[in-house]
Amino acid sequence: QQSGAAIVQMEDHIWAERAAAWRIPFLSLRVVLDAVDREVPEAAMRFPWRGPGPLDVLRVVAARPAQIPALIALGRVQSRARRALAAAQDAVLARCAAYPESG
Secondary structure (H helix, E strand, O other), X not given: OOOOOOOOOOOOHHHHHHHHHHOOOOOOOOOOOOOOOOOOOXXXXXXXXXXOOHHHHHHHHHXXXXXXXXXXXXXXXXXXXXXXXXXXXXXXXXXXXXXXXXX
C-alpha cells in the first residue's frame, strides 16, 4: 500500500539474489490471472501446480456445474495472459539482442 504497487511478486527474490551472486542478469516476467475482485473457481484451485487432467476437471465440474462460466472466463483470461507474456518475452529478448555483451 505504501509503494502504490498494484501487484507484489514475492517468489523470485531467491533467484534474483542467486543471479546477483553469480553476476548474471536476471529478469522475471509474470502475468496475473486472478484479479482481486474475481473469484477463482474451485476446479482451477484444486490442481494449481500440475494442472488438471480432463477427468479431474470433469469430476470437479460434475460436482459443481455452476462454476462452468467462471472456468470459461478464466480460460479466456489465461489465453490473453499467455499472449501478453509471449509478446513481453519477445520484446525483452529483442532488446537484449540489440545490446550484445562487449567482449
